[in-house]
Amino acid sequence: MKKLLFTLLGLAAALTLPAQDFKITHGPWLCDMTEDGVTVLWTTNKPALSWVEATEDDGRSFYAAEHTRHYETVAGRKQAHKTLHAVRLNNLRPGTKYCYRIFSQEVLEWKHGDNVLYGRTVASNVYKRAPFRFRTFPATGTDCSFVILNDIHGRADDMTELCREINFGKHDFVMLNGDMSNSIENEEQLFRDFIDASVNLYASETPILYNRGNHETRGVFADRLHDYFPTRSGRHYQLCKVGSVCFLLLDCGEDKPDTDIEYGGLADYDAYRREECEWLRRAVASETFRNASARVVFLHIPLDGGTWHGSNHLRNLFLPILNEAGINIMFSGHTHRYGFHPANDEVRFPVVVNGNQSYIRCDMTGDRIAIRIVGPGGRVAHTHEFPLR
C-alpha cells in the first residue's frame, strides 16, 4: 500500500513539474575558419531546426536589413533532429569582418514523414548586446598572430585565469594543441573541461584550431570529439592556410604501444600514423604548401627522440618528410614542461614545447616569427625570435 502511495505521489509530482524551457545551452564557438568560410557550433537542450544569420559588419545595426539564413544541411536536407548544431558559412570574403546571430527553433514532435511540429524560436541577443563578430582569414600576406594552449587536462578555471590578460580580438585564431581533456567521457565533460571557458574567453568571435593530443583519444565519448570541432575534410589532421602561411596540424595518436593494457584493446595508431604520413607526403608536395611564405607545424607529442613508442614512431615517419619541407617552426606540448630545441642536423627546424602552466603568443610578420611563452599573471617566461628566410 505504502509502495503504491509513493508511486502515485511520484507520478503526480512528475506531471506537475514545469516542462523545461527550450534554450541554447552552450556556445556558439567558431572553428574550421578559412579565407571564405567558418563553422559556427552551439547546443540546445532539445532537438531543433537551427540557422545562422550573418552579414558583413559595415557598422550598421543588425536590424538594418533582413539577412540570409544559413542552415546545417546533409545532402540537401536541413537538420532538425539534433541538439548539437554546426552551421557552415560559405562564400565569405577574405580578411573581412562579419557579424552573426544564431537561431534555433524547437522541434516539438516529429513522428512520421516530414510532419514536423515546431515550437518556440530562441536566438542570441543582438539588442541588449552587440552581435557576435569575426574576421575571415586573409587570402595573402604573412602577418598573423595566434595563441597556443595545451595540456589543460580539464582545468578550465586555471585556463581562464591564465588567459585573463589576453586581448583575443587581436589574434587570428587560438590553437588548442592537445590534452585539453584527460579523457572524453560525455558531452557535458567537454563543455566543463574547456569549451565553455573558451566560449566565455574568445571562441564566439576568434576561431579555434583543434589539434588532438593523446589523451583526447581516450574515453567512451572520444570518437565524438570531431563533431564538436568538425573539419571539411572529416579528418583530425589537416593543412590550414592563413594568408600565405601554412599550418600543418598533425595528429599524434597514443604515446605507448597500441597493445598497452591502458588502451583496452582499442588502439590502432600505428596504422593510423602510417596513413597520416601518406597524407603528409602529399600535403607538403602541394602547390599551396610549396608556395607558402612560412610553414608552421603543430604536433602534441614532441619529436625529441624519447624512448616511448609513440614519439619514436612519429619521428621515424614524419621527420624525414618535415626535414625536407622547409618547416620554420614546430610547436608541441605533452611533457608539461617548457622546452626549446634549436634546429640541428637531425631536426632541421626549431621546436618550442609549451608547458601546462603557460600559453604561447606567436606574432608573424614578413621577416620574422616572434614567440612569447607567458605564465600566470601575464609573466613572460621565455622569448624566441626566428628570421623568416
Ligand SMILES: [Fe+2]
Ligand atoms: Fe599528452
